[in-house]
Amino acid sequence: MYYQEKKTIASIISGVLILAAYIAYGVSRYLEIGYDLLNDLKFWATAMLLAIGGGIVVTIIIQIIFHIILAVSNEVAKELSKRSTRSGKDETCEELEINSFEDEMDKLISLKAMRNSFIVVGAGFVAALVSLYMEMPPAVMLNVIFAAFVLGSLFEGFSQLYFYRRGIKNG
Amino acid sequence: MAKYMIHNNIRKLRFYNNEMTQQELAKKTGVTRQTIVAIENGKYSPTLELAFRIADVFETKLEEVFSREIIDDKTNRIKEENK
Numbered sequence: 001m002y003y004q005e006k007k008t009i010a011s012i013i014s015g016v017l018i019l020a021a022y023i024a025y026g027v028s029r030y031l032e033i034g035y036d037l038l039n040d041l042k043f044w045a046t047a048m049l050l051a052i053g054g055g056i057v058v059t060i061i062i063q064i065i066f067h068i069i070l071a072v073s074n075e076v077a078k079e080l081s082k083r084s085t086r087s088g089k090d091e092t093c094e095e096l097e098i099n100s101f102e103d104e105m106d107k108l109i110s111l112k113a114m115r116n117s118f119i120v121v122g123a124g125f126v127a128a129l130v131s132l133y134m135e136m137p138p139a140v141m142l143n144v145i146f147a148a149f150v151l152g153s154l155f156e157g158f159s160q161l162y163f164y165r166r167g168i169k170n171g
Numbered sequence: 172m173a174k175y176m177i178h179n180n181i182r183k184l185r186f187y188n189n190e191m192t193q194q195e196l197a198k199k200t201g202v203t204r205q206t207i208v209a210i211e212n213g214k215y216s217p218t219l220e221l222a223f224r225i226a227d228v229f230e231t232k233l234e235e236v237f238s239r240e241i242i243d244d245k246t247n248r249i250k251e252e253n254k
Contacts, residue, residue, distance in 0.1 A: 002205040103202040105215050164205070167214020 003070075004106055005164050010066040011059065012157040018055040019150045022047065026143070038137035048146050109163040117156035124148015176240040181211050184229045184236060200224045 026047060030037050037043060102110070128144040185191040193211070197204040200221060209215035210225075217225070226233045 002203070004203075004205065101203070103206050104218055104221060105202070105206040105209060167209055167212070169216050 002164070004102075004109075005161060006066065006070065007063075008157050008160045008164075010062050012154060012161075014055070014059040014062045015150060015154045015157065017058055017062075018051055019147075019154070021054065022051040022146075022150075038139040041138055041142065044139045044142050048142070051146075105168065109160055109168055112163060112168065113156045113159035116159040117152040120152035120155045121148050124152070173244055174242045176242055177213070177216050178238045178240065179210060179213070180236055180238075181207070181225065184231070188229055196225070196228060199228045 026044075029043070029047075033040075124144055125148060127148070128141045131140045131144055132138070181196070185193070185196060193207045194204050197207045200207075201224070202221065206215065206217075206221075210217055222233055222237060226236045229236065
């Protein structure tokens with residue numbers, strides 16, 4: 001598995017953690033307060049703002065942990081490589097350096113994955129409008145839009161992994 | 172419109188160029204090793220710029236590195252091969 005794939009997996013993990021935390025908080029409050037909570041837009045706005053803020057912090061922490069693990073595993077691999085070949089060449093470190101930037105294939109994959117993500121967000125927006133049309137509480141509409149953004153982000157990550165595994169063609 | 176199947180001789184050219192590693196080729200062409208692996212396995216068609224850069228590394232013509240098969244859409248058969 002290459003650097004970009006590992007980075008994508010780290011992003012997916014942070015996305016899943018944020019979504020799980022938001023659902024757990026929302027459901028627990030709903031069970032506590034009941035149907036009235038669906039009319040309390042301030043509560044949902046606060047929960048979503050907290051999820052967005054917390055999400056940024058969690059993503060930064062996971063990326064830091066990911067880079068620490070990568071650096072440690074790189075050092076171990078470098079040491080093992082030195083012991084086995086005794087060439088003294090810092091190939092593993094060099095490989096990490098080479099692979100930790102975005103080249104043309106990464107950019108193309110990123111663009112195609114983002115396109116898939118927009119489809120999910122667009123579908124979520126339509127679903128949110130449908131929920132209003134069906135006279136559901138506005139909190140449902142807010143939650144559908146929020147879920148669409150989070151799921152879109154997750155779908156983008158999975159799309160990236162899919163393209164890295166299956167390959168991608170220009171055009 | 173007919174489909175194009177792109178083939179490449181990168182693995183062979185690397186072997187004849189002092190057994191150049193994928194990593195060395197990646198460094199010389201300014202891409203990641205993952206991209207070189209994908210091109211070699213036919214999972215990614217490089218841009219024209221990268222294709223020329225790869226050819227320049229091997230000091231050869233583009234046609235020596237990449238070749239194509241034109242597949243007829245209706246018959247699914249190879250119409251022409253560029254070698």
